[in-house]
Amino acid sequence: MRGVGSRIATARRARRMTQRDLADASGLSHATVRSVERGARRPSDGTLDALAAALGIDPSRLLADGGRVVGKVHAALPALSDAIAAYDLADDGPVRPLAELQSAVADSERWRLGSQYVRLAEAAPALLAELLRALHRAPAPERPVVARLLVSAARSADAAAYKAGAKDLSARMIDLMRWAVPQTEDDLLASVVGYVRGEVFFAARAHEPGLRALESAIDAAPSVSGPTVAAARGALHMRAAVMAGRAGRTDRAADHLAEARVLAQHTPEGIYAGTAFGPDSVRVHELSFAVSLQDPGVDQALAIARGWAPSRALPPERRSGFYVELARAQAWGNRREDAFESLCVARRIAPQHVRGHAWARETTGTLLRLSRRQDPALTALAEWIGAI
Incomplete structure (x- = not known):
């Protein structure tokens, strides 16, 4: 109990909050916050979630044992599967205004990038169901916007499913993304989905067909016209390099890394269309490629990190x-x-x-x-x- 309380106190101080500030932000009493922090009281799931939300972090960051986290992600997977089972059929549930949907999808992307899978898994089923309703009902001018939101939300949900080991559900999420992409009227998103699709081949250890799929996505990607497009192409090259390394195609891996480096030279590190790209990202993938070589790549990997x-x-x-x-x-x-x-x-x-x-x-x-x-x-x- 003391460990959890200590982590809560540390996170609170890092945000320059008093115990009373945290109590107000979480909707808990000052006495509850004080007793949890000093280890005199074990926080319930609801209390822990309220404190984590007030601190702006995932509940797992406050826990020493990830068992509850894993359990909560797995518990949400059936609802996530149900939410997309009839993706091509509309139901009559509620749909929030577009601005609120955009905000909810932005939250999901932020949680994905922050590896906050509990929040993702718990929020994703309802959000995906709502976005599917919105897409089926949207007037023609709004359909591309809603479709882009659906692709982003499905990508975030896929991250939770994939990290939880639900590979079949992850593959279905990617199929949903591929179904929605033509409705976005955005050629760039096809490249983004091509990048995400690579995880299906990694999971199946199907590295040779995975390399073909990624190289096909590179060939179909828009010509570079700015940093966002450069980042999308660069991300595909990074992933193709690692896939090629695992397929034993070291020459092609080297070619893909070289292309990624060129694209990163004029692309500052950042998040582009939901994917990180830039010089640091390329270097991370250089290490990943070296590790894919196993023993022969050890010295190379250690040199990259030195x-x-x-x-x-x-x-x-x-x-x-x-x-x-x-x-x-x-x-x-x-x-x-x-x-x-x-x-x-x-x-x-x-x-x-x-x-x-x-x-x-x-x-x-x-x-x-x-x-x-x-x-x-x-x-x-x-x-x-x-x-x-």
Whole structure:
């Protein structure tokens, strides 16, 4: 209990809030906040959610054990599946004004980029159902706008499904996006969906067909006419490089990385059409490609990370992913203490992402097996991540 209370207090102080400020913002009593922070009272799920919302963070950031988080994401998956089951048929439910829908979709994108999968999973079913109703009812001039919102919301929902291991549901979300894209009247979104679709091939370990799909999306992408289009093409090249590496096509991987570097030279790091791209993102993917080579890529991966770390401008998921992959290379290179530290850094950045990451779990298990002494910190990490 003390650990949760301490994290709440730390998050509150970082936002320069008093206990009374937090009580007012969360709708709880001052006495409740005070007792939770000092560990005298165990917060209920509702209390924890209210405090997290007032602090502007996901509840998982306040928890030492991610079990409740995983359970809450999985609990939302059936409703998410139901919401898109009849995507081509309208129902008679309510639809909010367009401005409110835009705000709700922006929240979902922010949660996706911040690896806040609990919020995503809980909000996505109702939002997707509402957007589908809105799309079917929208007058012709508004349909492209609503369709773009639907693509964004489906992408966010897909992130929660994919990270929870619901690969079939993730694939259905991508099919929904591909169905909606022609209605957006936006050629760029086809490139965005092509990028997201790559995860289906990663999940199936179908790297050769995945590479073909990504290269087809690159060929169909609009010509570069500004940073947003450059970022969309660059993101496809980054993902194609990693896919090529896992397919054993190192020459094509090198070509795709070279193209991504060129596009990143004139594209400042940022979020473009919902995807991070820029020089830092390319470097993260260079490390990912090196790791895809396994043992032969260890020295290359370690050299990329030497004296460099991804900036905070990157979304938490991408930053944490960098450290998860670095830990994998460090473990292969017999740098076990460094690998453990990298996993701890990744966990601090995006705990939900790390807890659901197969490579993070695998590397932790490897470190545990190779440990020559009882290490309470490593054991605690292994228990948290589900490696034991």
